[in-house]
Amino acid sequence: MSGIILTFCAFGLGALAVLALPPFSLPVLLPVAFGALYLLTVGESRMRAGLAGWAFGVGFFLFGLSWIAESFFVDAERFGWMAVPAVAGLAAGLALFPAAAMAAFAWSRTKGVSGALIFAVCWSVSEWLRGTMLTGVDSGRGQDRITRISVAAAS
Numbered sequence: 809m810s811g812i813i814l815t816f817c818a819f820g821l822g823a824l825a826v827l828a829l830p831p832f833s834l835p836v837l838l839p840v841a842f843g844a845l846y847l848l849t850v851g852e853s854r855m856r857a858g859l860a861g862w863a864f865g866v867g868f869f870l871f872g873l874s875w876i877a878e879s880f881f882v883d884a885e886r887f888g889w890m891a892v893p894a895v896a897g898l899a900a901g902l903a904l905f906p907a908a909a910m911a912a913f914a915w916s917r918t919k920g921v922s923g924a925l926i927f928a929v930c931w932s933v934s935e936w937l938r939g940t941m942l943t944g945v946d947s948g949r950g951q952d953r954i955t956r957i958s959v960a961a962a963s
Contacts, residue, residue: 811856814848818860821845822867822906829872845910846927854914861910865903873898902938909934 825841849857880891909930
């Protein structure tokens, strides 16, 4: 598979994975998206697998964090122009974590059930690093936590 097709497929799978989150809440799509990402990256070089992981992450974060753009339109005349570059830049930066996960997975050169387990471990470690140590961004699921905290504080 050519690099361009690999990249676009991975991007689409990342966008598909967003549909598992609210408000769509279609969690059956997660195994489809991650299973297809596994099949796309198994046997690939670290560079190509990392590129596929980055494209998956961009698709996931671009659509999953698009709600952040709304804050720029509070004063759209002054800040509206920043919405697209801010969300795109955030998505591209956060996508480095899935890229590292897929590059680490490709480095293992493992296939089959053990490869799937290594895939899951690499992904889990990169998610833990992204969510706790370096950014704290939780892939868009934090809105309901913020709402619950706000409601509890108001009570």
